[in-house]
Amino acid sequence: MNRSENLLSPGSSLASQVHAAAINGDKGALHRLIIGNSSLKDKEDQFGRTPLMYCVLADRLDCADALLKAGANVNKTDHSQRTALHLAAQKALRTISIVRI
Structure with a gap:
Protein backbone atom coordinates (compact mmCIF):
# COMPACT_ATOMS: atom_id res chain seq x y z
CA MET A 1 0.00 0.00 0.00
CA ASN A 2 1.43 3.42 -0.90
CA ARG A 3 1.27 6.52 1.27
CA SER A 4 -1.65 8.15 -0.58
CA GLU A 5 -3.82 5.08 -0.05
CA ASN A 6 -3.46 5.46 3.72
CA LEU A 7 -5.44 8.68 3.59
CA LEU A 8 -8.26 7.35 1.44
CA SER A 9 -11.41 5.45 2.11
CA PRO A 10 -12.30 2.58 -0.24
CA GLY A 11 -14.86 4.70 -2.13
CA SER A 12 -12.59 7.70 -2.64
CA SER A 13 -12.67 9.45 -5.98
CA LEU A 14 -9.69 9.95 -8.24
CA ALA A 15 -9.76 13.62 -7.25
CA SER A 16 -9.27 12.62 -3.62
CA GLN A 17 -6.44 10.30 -4.62
CA VAL A 18 -4.58 12.96 -6.59
CA HIS A 19 -4.91 15.44 -3.70
CA ALA A 20 -3.73 12.81 -1.21
CA ALA A 21 -0.74 11.96 -3.40
CA ALA A 22 0.16 15.66 -3.54
CA ILE A 23 -0.15 16.12 0.23
CA ASN A 24 1.81 12.95 1.01
CA GLY A 25 4.53 13.67 -1.52
CA ASP A 26 3.85 10.43 -3.37
CA CYS A 63 5.53 16.81 -6.66
CA ALA A 64 4.89 20.48 -7.51
CA ASP A 65 7.64 20.24 -10.11
CA ALA A 66 6.04 17.12 -11.60
CA LEU A 67 2.67 18.88 -11.81
CA LEU A 68 4.20 21.95 -13.43
CA LYS A 69 6.00 19.77 -16.00
CA ALA A 70 2.66 18.06 -16.71
CA GLY A 71 1.12 21.48 -17.44
CA ALA A 72 -0.73 22.29 -14.21
CA ASN A 73 -2.36 25.71 -14.33
CA VAL A 74 -0.43 28.05 -12.01
CA ASN A 75 -3.13 30.73 -12.31
CA LYS A 76 -5.98 28.57 -11.02
CA THR A 77 -7.60 30.08 -7.91
CA ASP A 78 -9.34 28.47 -4.95
CA HIS A 79 -12.70 29.65 -3.58
CA SER A 80 -10.87 32.46 -1.73
CA GLN A 81 -9.29 33.60 -5.01
CA ARG A 82 -5.77 32.48 -4.01
CA THR A 83 -3.33 30.82 -6.40
CA ALA A 84 -0.54 28.43 -5.43
CA LEU A 85 1.81 31.43 -5.45
CA HIS A 86 -0.45 33.30 -3.00
CA LEU A 87 -0.44 30.28 -0.69
CA ALA A 88 3.35 30.03 -0.89
CA ALA A 89 3.73 33.73 -0.04
CA GLN A 90 1.30 33.46 2.90
CA LYS A 91 3.16 30.42 4.18
CA ALA A 92 6.52 32.21 3.92
CA LEU A 93 5.16 35.22 5.81
CA ARG A 94 3.85 32.99 8.61
CA THR A 95 7.24 31.29 8.84
CA ILE A 96 9.04 34.63 9.04
CA SER A 97 6.65 35.79 11.76
CA ILE A 98 7.27 32.65 13.82
CA VAL A 99 11.04 32.97 13.48
CA ARG A 100 10.90 36.57 14.74
CA ILE A 101 9.11 35.57 17.96
Whole structure:
Protein backbone atom coordinates (compact mmCIF):
# COMPACT_ATOMS: atom_id res chain seq x y z
CA MET A 1 0.00 0.00 0.00
CA ASN A 2 1.43 3.42 -0.90
CA ARG A 3 1.27 6.52 1.27
CA SER A 4 -1.65 8.15 -0.58
CA GLU A 5 -3.82 5.08 -0.05
CA ASN A 6 -3.46 5.46 3.72
CA LEU A 7 -5.44 8.68 3.59
CA LEU A 8 -8.26 7.35 1.44
CA SER A 9 -11.41 5.45 2.11
CA PRO A 10 -12.30 2.58 -0.24
CA GLY A 11 -14.86 4.70 -2.13
CA SER A 12 -12.59 7.70 -2.64
CA SER A 13 -12.67 9.45 -5.98
CA LEU A 14 -9.69 9.95 -8.24
CA ALA A 15 -9.76 13.62 -7.25
CA SER A 16 -9.27 12.62 -3.62
CA GLN A 17 -6.44 10.30 -4.62
CA VAL A 18 -4.58 12.96 -6.59
CA HIS A 19 -4.91 15.44 -3.70
CA ALA A 20 -3.73 12.81 -1.21
CA ALA A 21 -0.74 11.96 -3.40
CA ALA A 22 0.16 15.66 -3.54
CA ILE A 23 -0.15 16.12 0.23
CA ASN A 24 1.81 12.95 1.01
CA GLY A 25 4.53 13.67 -1.52
CA ASP A 26 3.85 10.43 -3.37
CA LYS A 27 5.31 11.46 -6.71
CA GLY A 28 4.87 8.00 -8.24
CA ALA A 29 1.15 7.84 -7.48
CA LEU A 30 0.70 11.45 -8.56
CA HIS A 31 2.42 10.74 -11.87
CA ARG A 32 0.35 7.58 -12.50
CA LEU A 33 -2.90 9.42 -11.76
CA ILE A 34 -2.24 12.41 -14.01
CA ILE A 35 -0.89 10.22 -16.83
CA GLY A 36 -4.09 8.17 -16.64
CA ASN A 37 -6.32 11.25 -16.57
CA SER A 38 -4.65 14.58 -17.40
CA SER A 39 -7.61 16.63 -16.14
CA LEU A 40 -6.70 15.55 -12.59
CA LYS A 41 -3.63 17.81 -12.56
CA ASP A 42 -5.96 20.81 -12.05
CA LYS A 43 -8.80 19.03 -10.26
CA GLU A 44 -10.36 21.12 -7.51
CA ASP A 45 -11.44 19.80 -4.13
CA GLN A 46 -14.33 21.17 -2.05
CA PHE A 47 -12.27 24.32 -1.29
CA GLY A 48 -11.32 24.84 -4.91
CA ARG A 49 -7.74 23.80 -4.16
CA THR A 50 -5.73 21.96 -6.77
CA PRO A 51 -3.03 19.34 -6.25
CA LEU A 52 -0.42 22.04 -6.94
CA MET A 53 -1.80 24.13 -4.09
CA TYR A 54 -1.53 21.17 -1.73
CA CYS A 55 2.05 20.53 -2.84
CA VAL A 56 2.88 24.11 -1.89
CA LEU A 57 1.10 23.88 1.46
CA ALA A 58 2.79 20.56 2.31
CA ASP A 59 6.27 21.54 1.03
CA ARG A 60 6.22 18.79 -1.60
CA LEU A 61 8.37 20.61 -4.14
CA ASP A 62 9.25 17.52 -6.18
CA CYS A 63 5.53 16.81 -6.66
CA ALA A 64 4.89 20.48 -7.51
CA ASP A 65 7.64 20.24 -10.11
CA ALA A 66 6.04 17.12 -11.60
CA LEU A 67 2.67 18.88 -11.81
CA LEU A 68 4.20 21.95 -13.43
CA LYS A 69 6.00 19.77 -16.00
CA ALA A 70 2.66 18.06 -16.71
CA GLY A 71 1.12 21.48 -17.44
CA ALA A 72 -0.73 22.29 -14.21
CA ASN A 73 -2.36 25.71 -14.33
CA VAL A 74 -0.43 28.05 -12.01
CA ASN A 75 -3.13 30.73 -12.31
CA LYS A 76 -5.98 28.57 -11.02
CA THR A 77 -7.60 30.08 -7.91
CA ASP A 78 -9.34 28.47 -4.95
CA HIS A 79 -12.70 29.65 -3.58
CA SER A 80 -10.87 32.46 -1.73
CA GLN A 81 -9.29 33.60 -5.01
CA ARG A 82 -5.77 32.48 -4.01
CA THR A 83 -3.33 30.82 -6.40
CA ALA A 84 -0.54 28.43 -5.43
CA LEU A 85 1.81 31.43 -5.45
CA HIS A 86 -0.45 33.30 -3.00
CA LEU A 87 -0.44 30.28 -0.69
CA ALA A 88 3.35 30.03 -0.89
CA ALA A 89 3.73 33.73 -0.04
CA GLN A 90 1.30 33.46 2.90
CA LYS A 91 3.16 30.42 4.18
CA ALA A 92 6.52 32.21 3.92
CA LEU A 93 5.16 35.22 5.81
CA ARG A 94 3.85 32.99 8.61
CA THR A 95 7.24 31.29 8.84
CA ILE A 96 9.04 34.63 9.04
CA SER A 97 6.65 35.79 11.76
CA ILE A 98 7.27 32.65 13.82
CA VAL A 99 11.04 32.97 13.48
CA ARG A 100 10.90 36.57 14.74
CA ILE A 101 9.11 35.57 17.96
